[in-house]
Amino acid sequence: MLQDYKPKDIEAAVQQDWKQRLPFRAEDISSKPKYYCLSMFPYPSGKLHMGHVRNYTIGDVLSRYHSMKGCNVMQPMGWDAFGLPAENAAMANNVPPAEWTYANIEVMRRQLESLGLGLDWSREVTTCKPEYYRWEQWLFTRLFQKGLIYKKTASVNWDPVDHTVLANEQVIDGRGWRSGALVEKRDIPMYFMRISQYAEELLDDLELLKGWPEQVKTMQRNWIGKSHGCEVHFPYDEASVGLAGELKVYTTRPDTLMGVTYVAVAAEHPLAVLAAASNPELERFIAECRRGGMAEADMATMEKKGMDTGLFVAHPLNGGLLPVWVANYVLMGYGEGAVMAVPAHDERDFSFAKKYGLPVKQVIERNRMDSTSGINPFTAEYWQEWYGTTECHVCVHSGKYDGLDFQQAFDAIAADLQAKKLGQKRTQFRLRDWGISRQRYWGCPIPIIHCADCGDVPVPDEQLPVILPEQVTITGGGSPLAKMPEFYEATCPRCGNLARRETDTMDTFIESSWYYARYTSPDCLNGMVDERAQYWLPVDQYVGGIEHAILHLLYARFFNKLMRDVGLFGEILPASATQEHKTKDTEQRQKSFSEPFTNLLTQGMVIAPTFYREDAKGKKLWINPAEVDIETDSRGRPVGARLRSDGQPVVIGGTEKMSKSKNNGVDPQMIIDQYGADTARFFIIFAAPPEQTLEWSDSGVEGAFRFLRRVWNFACSDQVQEEMEPSRVIIPFASYNLEIISEVINANLHEDASDEQKALYREMHVVLKQANFDMQRLQFNTVASACMKILKLLEQQMVIESSSRGFIIFFGFSILLRLLAPIAPHITQTLWRKLGYGEEILSAPWPEADEAALIQDQVELIIQVNGKLRGKMRVAKDADQEMIQRMALEYPTVDKLLAGRDAKKIIVVPGRLINVVI
Ligand code: ANZ
Numbered sequence: 001m002l003q004d005y006k007p008k009d010i011e012a013a014v015q016q017d018w019k020q021r022l023p024f025r026a027e028d029i030s031s032k033p034k035y036y037c038l039s040m041f042p043y044p045s046g047k048l049h050m051g052h053v054r055n056y057t058i059g060d061v062l063s064r065y066h067s068m069k070g071c072n073v074m075q076p077m078g079w080d081a082f083g084l085p086a087e088n089a090a091m092a093n094n095v096p097p098a099e100w101t102y103a104n105i106e107v108m109r110r111q112l113e114s115l116g117l118g119l120d121w122s123r124e125v126t127t128c129k130p131e132y133y134r135w136e137q138w139l140f141t142r143l144f145q146k147g148l149i150y151k152k153t154a155s156v157n158w159d160p161v162d163h164t165v166l167a168n169e170q171v172i173d174g175r176g177w178r179s180g181a182l183v184e185k186r187d188i189p190m191y192f193m194r195i196s197q198y199a200e201e202l203l204d205d206l207e208l209l210k211g212w213p214e215q216v217k218t219m220q221r222n223w224i225g226k227s228h229g230c231e232v233h234f235p236y237d238e239a240s241v242g243l244a245g246e247l248k249v250y251t252t253r254p255d256t257l258m259g260v261t262y263v264a265v266a267a268e269h270p271l272a273v274l275a276a277a278s279n280p281e282l283e284r285f286i287a288e289c290r291r292g293g294m295a296e297a298d299m300a301t302m303e304k305k306g307m308d309t310g311l312f313v314a315h316p317l318n319g320g321l322l323p324v325w326v327a328n329y330v331l332m333g334y335g336e337g338a339v340m341a342v343p344a345h346d347e348r349d350f351s352f353a354k355k356y357g358l359p360v361k362q363v364i365e366r367n368r369m370d371s372t373s374g375i376n377p378f379t380a381e382y383w384q385e386w387y388g389t390t391e392c393h394v395c396v397h398s399g400k401y402d403g404l405d406f407q408q409a410f411d412a413i414a415a416d417l418q419a420k421k422l423g424q425k426r427t428q429f430r431l432r433d434w435g436i437s438r439q440r441y442w443g444c445p446i447p448i449i450h451c452a453d454c455g456d457v458p459v460p461d462e463q464l465p466v467i468l469p470e471q472v473t474i475t476g477g478g479s480p481l482a483k484m485p486e487f488y489e490a491t492c493p494r495c496g497n498l499a500r501r502e503t504d505t506m507d508t509f510i511e512s513s514w515y516y517a518r519y520t521s522p523d524c525l526n527g528m529v530d531e532r533a534q535y536w537l538p539v540d541q542y543v544g545g546i547e548h549a550i551l552h553l554l555y556a557r558f559f560n561k562l563m564r565d566v567g568l569f570g571e572i573l574p575a576s577a578t579q580e581h582k583t584k585d586t587e588q589r590q591k592s593f594s595e596p597f598t599n600l601l602t603q604g605m606v607i608a609p610t611f612y613r614e615d616a617k618g619k620k621l622w623i624n625p626a627e628v629d630i631e632t633d634s635r636g637r638p639v640g641a642r643l644r645s646d647g648q649p650v651v652i653g654g655t656e657k658m659s660k661s662k663n664n665g666v667d668p669q670m671i672i673d674q675y676g677a678d679t680a681r682f683f684i685i686f687a688a689p690p691e692q693t694l695e696w697s698d699s700g701v702e703g704a705f706r707f708l709r710r711v712w713n714f715a716c717s718d719q720v721q722e723e724m725e726p727s728r729v730i731i732p733f734a735s736y737n738l739e740i741i742s743e744v745i746n747a748n749l750h751e752d753a754s755d756e757q758k759a760l761y762r763e764m765h766v767v768l769k770q771a772n773f774d775m776q777r778l779q780f781n782t783v784a785s786a787c788m789k790i791l792k793l794l795e796q797q798m799v800i801e802s803s804s805r806g807f808i809i810f811f812g813f814s815i816l817l818r819l820l821a822p823i824a825p826h827i828t829q830t831l832w833r834k835l836g837y838g839e840e841i842l843s844a845p846w847p848e849a850d851e852a853a854l855i856q857d858q859v860e861l862i863i864q865v866n867g868k869l870r871g872k873m874r875v876a877k878d879a880d881q882e883m884i885q886r887m888a889l890e891y892p893t894v895d896k897l898l899a900g901r902d903a904k905k906i907i908v909v910p911g912r913l914i915n916v917v918i
């Protein structure tokens with residue numbers, strides 16, 4: 001009797017069963033190979049969005065697939081729980097951030113459960129809990145003592161009305177997001193992590209990451225930004241500066257040194273400050289620059305502004321005097337905070353020089369006889385052609401350097417500077433040290449106590465964790481911690497005097513930099529991680545969004561190296577250890593614990609159509625796709641759309657990334673409620689390869705549902721049930737012995753099947769073989785379509801009468817269920833049991849294609865030994881002599897009779913028999 005496919009009931013029952021039997025618990029000791037599959041953990045905003053669903057479905061498919069392939073799989077989940085939104089929500093709704101966060105976690109955990117993810121919840125990590133963040137405080141104190149964390153004054157965004165520091169994302173068009181006041185720069189002491197010390201290693205080790213997308217590695221490489229250049233010192237002109245000294249600059253183009261016509265310094269540069277002391281106009285200009293607050297990215301396009309300081313420096317090689325300007329395009333935090341300006345060969349310097357009437361001196365020519373040689377200098381074309389390349393360069397108007405190419409000039413000028421002690425070659429990294437203190441409440445407290453006598457004293461281990469008070473009211477006017485004496489009053493751990501506890505918290509990027517390691521030892525009470533980390537790390541597969549391609553991944557890679565170097569992964573010598581101290585073993589360990597993520601998959605965006613209406617002022621009001629009915633033409637193409645509630649037309653916008661701002665997000669919960677998690681998962685996997693953009697489509701979701709219903713109906717139909725009944729007894733399914741099954745089926749097929757039936761059976765294995773290939777290269781969308789093809793082949797088999805049909809259906813359907821299991825775990829698990837294949841589909845072996853079935857056309861050969869009939873053997877029709885002979889020798893009876901001897905002669909009568917003479 002046909003039962004309806006009711007995903008709600010099925011999924012609830014299966015999830016209940018998982019809750020009781022815990023099949024996703026990862027074993028810390030196992031004889032199976034380990035497979036650690038990690039999806040980026042969510043920020044508990046309170047609502048799962050489609051991006052999460054895609055991310056976690058991909059991770060789950062990989063995890064389940066590897067379980068069935070025989071791995072000891074760990075797939076954990078947790079919460080990236082600190083951060084700004086909780087503070088904003090606290091202000092809006094008047095609830096403490098902790099309360100808001102924990103409530104959201106409960107909601108989202110239920111949502112994740114309803115997706116049917118195979119997660120090991122016993123490893124759940126919540127980063128705002130003291131048992132988690134105490135270990136980053138512990139690490140902080142270690143790194144502080146090692147000098148890998150240090151304190152330095154740095155500028156922050158200051159809101160003068162709200163009296164608070166703003167995060168970059170809270171500054172909108174230069175104004176505070178709440179107050180609307182013009183944001184100022186303020187210098188305050190901050191803590192920095194010396195990531196620059198690891199720049200070289202972070203760059204070099206990208207080579208180890210064979211399983212990462214090239215694109216991500218390139219982004220990391222550019223971010224680290226190693227450049228080869230030169231430090232050049234310009235001696236002060238004592239007459240104008242009033243003291244002796246040198247202005248240092250960093251340049252990647254020492255070959256242009258003879259073309260320098262001025263030098264420019266950042267507004268914060270000491271020389272600018274010195275000049276401003278006696279020049280009020282300059283002082284005003286500097287103040288204006290500092291208010292600007294400029295991101296590096298805007299540097300190229302913003303309007304260049306500057307002012308002459310009236311000071312001069314001397315050219316290091318020819319002694320000529322060069323004016324010193326303050327320029328807003330020079331960054332204090334980069335290089336030396338000063339540049340040697342070469343207007344003829346640097347576009348920024350050029351537009352600055354033009355604006356302020358400074359000289360332009362060309363010192364490079366292009367020695368090229370092609371179309372580019374005729375380009376007029378200083379045109380857009382010229383900059384396009386010249387910028388960023390040093391190919392085919394020759395020096396001109398450069399005295400003794402005339403005629404040298406780029407590298408020759410670079411070397412010669414560097415050597416001359418060195419001889420004069422006015423500079424030398426230097427490689428530099430773009431990567432800055434990581435400012436980790438935040439003047440915010442909802443984060444991990446920085447474990448430092450400020451003592452008037454002892455300075456900054458790290459909190460001793462036995463006083464950790466420094467607990468963040470959770471019962472607070474957030475008003476928006478600065479961190480509440482700074483107003484809580486019970487928090488900030490402390491005694492100095494060194495001298496015992498009254499001292500003040502640091503009220504800054506850590507950048508929330510810190511929590512996500514090591515959570516992957518904590519999952520290995522989530523309950524460890526006496527350390528960040530324990531020896532289980534050495535079993536589970538590195539993560540075998542990391543899955544997440546491309547938006548984390550730079551910072552998060554770089555910080556996590558950095559933390560892994562820090563943890564390695566404080567000895568958390570066992571005894572490993574630092575990279576700097578001398579060769580003689582390195583043994584094979586330590587070197588191997590050094591390598592295997594250097595990088596946290598062996599393979600990285602960056603999933604594509606989820607996009608959806610947008611709809612809007614314009615109000616009287618032309619402002620777009622975005623309408624959610626769920627509220628819209630789409631009209632299509634006869635070919636199914638959309639021709640119009642109407643708002644369901646009023647039946648009036650709406651404008652169809654473009655297809656864009658699902659977002660709040662365009663109101664085009666589809667709520668995953670709605671899809672799950674309506675169609676079930678299996679449908680949502682199947683659609684997401686089917687609609688696009690994991691790394692590509694996925695276009696949401698309601699009809700696609702419906703198609704996914706219809707397919708799963710067809711699977712269900714097929715399995716539950718009386719005819720199929722009847723057909724399978726005897727096979728259950730005959731095929732030794734519990735052993736899943738492919739060889740035996742293959743033999744039974746192939747023998748049967750041979751005896752009574754029609755050509756069509758054979759072809760259909762063969763086709764199934766062809767599809768399976770391709771699906772397995774696709775699975776390995778993470779092309780899950782074609783695995784999903786393989787499932788559809790196999791169902792169709794089985795449906796076709798059902799209309800052919802034959803005695804082997806039962807076997808084929810029984811075995812074939814088990815292949816379909818297993819192939820589909822990682823994608824749609826509930827329906828497959830339910831049918832697996834219902835049809836008597838076994839208890840738990842997750843522990844069934846992954847289906848492999850039957851090579852014997854793949855042989856296209858077979859003939860049967862009689863096997864003789866010394867002319868006596870000894871058996872029959874099936875070979876491909878087009879098998880060559882050599883292959884037939886080999887198969888005959890391996891035939892069990894022949895092999896036995898040979899007893900290790902060589903055959904004297906093998907006679908093959910094509911298509912008929914084979915005679916082995918012993
Ligand atoms: C002279 C010159 C001539 C330059 C030329 C470029 C082209 P990368 O490659 O990113 O390391 N620079 C140095 N410090 C700077 C600062 N604090 N703010 C803004 N610009 C700065 O860039 C190095 C180049 O960026 C340096 O080489 C310097 O300009 C500029 F035809 O020096 B160059």
Ligand code: ZN
Binds near residue numbers: 451453492495496497
């Ligand atoms: Zn003290």
